[in-house]
Amino acid sequence: MYTFAQRLKITAFALMGLGFIGLAIGFASAPSTVAEAQAMVAGAHGGHVDAHGSEHSSHDNHSSDTHKEKNHHDDAHATTDTHGEHHADEAHGEDHHGEHLLHQLQNKPWAALYVAAFFFFMIALGTLMFYAIQRAAQAGWPILLFRVMEGITAYLVPGSIIIYVFLVLTGLHANHLFVWMDAETVAHDEIIQGKVGYLNVPFFLIRAAIYLLGWNAYRYFSRKFSLAQDAAPAGDISNHKKNFRISAVFLVFFFVTESMMSWDWIMSLDPHWFSTLFGWYVLASMLVTSVTVIALVSIYLKSKGYLPKVNDSHLHDLAKFMFGLSVFWTYLWFSQFMLIWYSNIPEEVTYFLTRIDDYNLPFFGMVVMNFVFPLLILMSSDYKRSNWIIVMAGIIIVLGHYIDIFNMIMPATVGGQWFIGWAEIGGFLFFAGLFIYVVFRALTKVPLEASGDPYVGESERFVY
Amino acid sequence: MSSKLVHAVYDDDDTLLHAVKDVKKADYRIEEVFTPFPVHGLDHAMGLAGTRIAVMAFMYGILGFAVAITMINYIMIEDWPQNIGGKPSFSFLENLPAFVPVIFEMTVFFAAHLMVITFYLRSRLWPFKKAENPMPETTDDKFLMQVALEGDEKKLMSLLKKSGAIDVSIHENDNA
Numbered sequence: 001m002y003t004f005a006q007r008l009k010i011t012a013f014a015l016m017g018l019g020f021i022g023l024a025i026g027f028a029s030a031p032s033t034v035a036e037a038q039a040m041v042a043g044a045h046g047g048h049v050d051a052h053g054s055e056h057s058s059h060d061n062h063s064s065d066t067h068k069e070k071n072h073h074d075d076a077h078a079t080t081d082t083h084g085e086h087h088a089d090e091a092h093g094e095d096h097h098g099e100h101l102l103h104q105l106q107n108k109p110w111a112a113l114y115v116a117a118f119f120f121f122m123i124a125l126g127t128l129m130f131y132a133i134q135r136a137a138q139a140g141w142p143i144l145l146f147r148v149m150e151g152i153t154a155y156l157v158p159g160s161i162i163i164y165v166f167l168v169l170t171g172l173h174a175n176h177l178f179v180w181m182d183a184e185t186v187a188h189d190e191i192i193q194g195k196v197g198y199l200n201v202p203f204f205l206i207r208a209a210i211y212l213l214g215w216n217a218y219r220y221f222s223r224k225f226s227l228a229q230d231a232a233p234a235g236d237i238s239n240h241k242k243n244f245r246i247s248a249v250f251l252v253f254f255f256v257t258e259s260m261m262s263w264d265w266i267m268s269l270d271p272h273w274f275s276t277l278f279g280w281y282v283l284a285s286m287l288v289t290s291v292t293v294i295a296l297v298s299i300y301l302k303s304k305g306y307l308p309k310v311n312d313s314h315l316h317d318l319a320k321f322m323f324g325l326s327v328f329w330t331y332l333w334f335s336q337f338m339l340i341w342y343s344n345i346p347e348e349v350t351y352f353l354t355r356i357d358d359y360n361l362p363f364f365g366m367v368v369m370n371f372v373f374p375l376l377i378l379m380s381s382d383y384k385r386s387n388w389i390i391v392m393a394g395i396i397i398v399l400g401h402y403i404d405i406f407n408m409i410m411p412a413t414v415g416g417q418w419f420i421g422w423a424e425i426g427g428f429l430f431f432a433g434l435f436i437y438v439v440f441r442a443l444t445k446v447p448l449e450a451s452g453d454p455y456v457g458e459s460e461r462f463v464y
Numbered sequence: 465m466s467s468k469l470v471h472a473v474y475d476d477d478d479t480l481l482h483a484v485k486d487v488k489k490a491d492y493r494i495e496e497v498f499t500p501f502p503v504h505g506l507d508h509a510m511g512l513a514g515t516r517i518a519v520m521a522f523m524y525g526i527l528g529f530a531v532a533i534t535m536i537n538y539i540m541i542e543d544w545p546q547n548i549g550g551k552p553s554f555s556f557l558e559n560l561p562a563f564v565p566v567i568f569e570m571t572v573f574f575a576a577h578l579m580v581i582t583f584y585l586r587s588r589l590w591p592f593k594k595a596e597n598p599m600p601e602t603t604d605d606k607f608l609m610q611v612a613l614e615g616d617e618k619k620l621m622s623l624l625k626k627s628g629a630i631d632v633s634i635h636e637n638d639n640a
Contacts, residue, residue, distance in 0.1 A: 338561045342549040381518070463505070 002443045008436065015433025022426015026109035029422070034098035037105045041417070062277065086232045103176045104414045107422035110175040111413040115426030117166060118265065119289075119405045120435045121159035122282075127255055128219055129283075135222065135247035140458030141317055144310050147443070148298050152290070154442030155435050156219050160212040167208050167265070170203040175412050180271040189345040192271050199268055207264060211257040218250040228454035232324055232398060237454045246425030258283055269412035273351045275340070281332045282408075288325035288370075289401045291318055292394040298437065299387050306448055312385045313464040319384035322397065326374040333367070358416040362403045369400030402428065467493060468613035469637045470620060471598065472629040473606055477503045480607040483627035484509045487611060490623055493609040498602035517586075521579045528574025532567040598635070612637075 031037040131149040134142045142149075170177055177187050179192075180199045186192045192199065222243055229239035259279030267278050275281070292416050295318040301307045340348045355363045383389045410418045451458060474480040481503060485588065487494060492508055534568060540546045540563070545554045548562050556563075562625045576580050584590065624632045 033483075332563060338564065341561050344550055378520070 002281040002448055004440050004444050008440060011435040012433045019426045019433055020431025022422045023113060023430060026112060026421065026423025026426055030106050030109050034102050038098055040105060041101060073339045093402050107176055107413045110177055111409055111428045112423035114166060115406050115409050116431040117162050119402050120431040121163050122286045123290050123293050123380055124155040124159050125215060126286035128156060128215060128429060130290055132247040132250050136241050136251055138244065140455045141455045141462045142315060143450055143459035144311060145298060145314060146226065147217060147448045149294060150223050151439050152297060152336045153219050153444035155438045156216055158438055160216055163207060164212060167205060173203055174350060178406050180268060199271060204264060204369060214253050218246060220248055226448060226450060231451060232452055240454055250445060266408050269409060270345055270351060275336050277332060277336055281336055284329040285401050287328050287406050288322065289398055291321040291325060292397045294318060295322060295390055296394045299391055307462050313462050315390060316384045316464045319378055319390050322376060323378040326370055330368045330371040354411045359407055359411055366400050366403040369396050370461050467637050469635050470613050471613045471633050471635055472609045472624040473631040474628060475606055475630055477607060479628040481506060481509055483609065487629050492620060493612040495612055498597045498608040500603055500605060517579060517583060520582055521575045525571045525575040526572040529567060532570030536563045536566050593599040
């Protein structure tokens with residue numbers, strides 16, 4: 001039995017406390033009037049405020065080019081603005097930008113909260129999928145890690161509740177994250193009008209409820225059968241078989257709902273834009289982060305003297321997954337990027353133009369963190385068995401995928417006004433603390449070894 | 465090299481693996497083991513040094529990567545500048561996304577093919593080479609261990625028989 005280390009518990013609470021303070025400052029410092037918003041931007045960026053107004057003579061050619069392009073996106077996105085009117089209305093031009101800026105800055109703490117909430121929820125969800133795949137494939141090697149995975153998926157319940165409350169609040173117009181929820185925008189936007197049958201608040205919330213209930217139901221029953229299998233008399237593997245069946249059914253349900261979830265919760269932030277492999281892309285991010293977290297938690301527990309039967313070979317397999325899935329993620333990232341870059345269709349390419357112009361460092365930085373770094377570090381077979389290398393690579397991968405989610409959500413909600421501030425750091429720390437607390441508390445509930453599983457012997461003898 | 469070899473034939477990979485460990489423990493020299501399929505852990509039990517082909521694969525990959533970049537830069541940018549995707553920038557870096565698939569394929573191509581060729585050269589295999597395995601059944605369902613005959617002949621024979629060999633025989637060493 002694992003006992004929750006006092007130091008880790010204190011760390012988790014400290015993270016939650018710090019995160020809460022960060023979020024509170026983030027929300028408190030969001031502007032409430034157009035004038036405040038403009039003052040904030042003027043204070044933070046100095047000469048760049050008048051990007052939308054007159055050009056400074058000091059601007060060199062390069063920066064004015066960038067501004068031209070920016071204005072171009074603003075046009076492309078004009079209809080996605082919270083106010084559907086066009087820039088043609090010169091007289092109100094200034095107010096427009098002011099109001100747009102205000103909405104972006106007001107969105108910022110909400111978006112930061114959303115990124116962090118989704119990111120840690122996604123880790124639990126990805127682990128649940130990974131677990132279901134092992135169950136459905138009747139894999140022998142990961143049995144000794146099943147309790148660790150079940151511990152991580154324990155975060156699914158609080159994570160789901162937080163996400164759902166957040167989506168309900170958004171649906172009640174507590175923030176302007178989803179422009180298609182704004183009736184006035186839709187009234188001026190023919191493209192969104194064509195999607196109203198799918199993108200409307202009640203249906204959106206009903207769908208979210210279906211996904212979350214389905215996933216949580218699988219988590220509840222698979223955990224129940226998994227524990228029942230340990231308690232069952234020798235030779236009785238009925239619970240194992242039940243788990244196999246529900247895992248197969250869950251995977252079918254999951255791959256459909258995961259795709260729809262990524263359209264609903266992330267892709268619809270840019271309601272004009274679409275990508276047919278977006279669901280896959282989110283899935284890849286989810287999987288690689290989850291496997292990394294499984295490895296990190298296992299290494300932590302091992303370092304404290306738990307999981308004595310988990311050996312190098314199990315960690316080697318997890319590291320192989322980290323390596324392989326990092327490449328898989330890059331493949332999907334690049335496939336999505338290259339097709340849109342090549343065809344250069346305005347309605348599609350705005351998505352990447354905003355990211356490359358306004359989010360250059362996080363956009364390309366995450367490719368280094370999520371691809372180049374794990375590729376070079378985890379390529380060697382010996383390195384995959386070295387705990388400190390897995391931990392180092394794992395931390396970079398986890399942070400890299402946080403930035404990935406950041407890049408998915410921020411450009412549509414705060415645009416060029418992003419920076420890593422109180423709300424972003426606070427959101428990450430708060431959910432990290434909550435995640436650690438929930439996961440490790442769940443690990444204390446039952447023995448760390450699924451001793452009743454029919455394949456446990458195979459897992460113990462597992463040699464790479 | 466000794467002039468005589470003992471051939472011990474096995475019909476199970478597990479028995480063979482244990483036999484190899486026993487023979488190694490008794491300090492006999494194993495010349496070669498022939499198996500119809502790769503036996504997991506056999507190289508380790510025989511005390512063979514780890515393969516260095518992974519390092520070569522990495523270097524071949526880098527070679528392919530470099531060749532692909534040079535090639536595509538020459539073809540698409542220098543020799544006959546192409547308008548790629550309606551973006552006539554004529555710059556290698558700005559057109560890089562279009563070249564990534566080519567660079568990737570060439571990297572894999574070089575790594576894979578040169579690795580196979582290296583493996584053949586290192587194993588001294590080439591077309592029309594006469595097979596070296598002393599017993600054709602080792603390509604079907606039998607396992608053969610060749611042990612150098614040194615010291616007490618009877619002791620070695622009994623050790624091999626005890627290890628589960630279905631047949632033990634003494635042969636001249638043609639390579640000696």
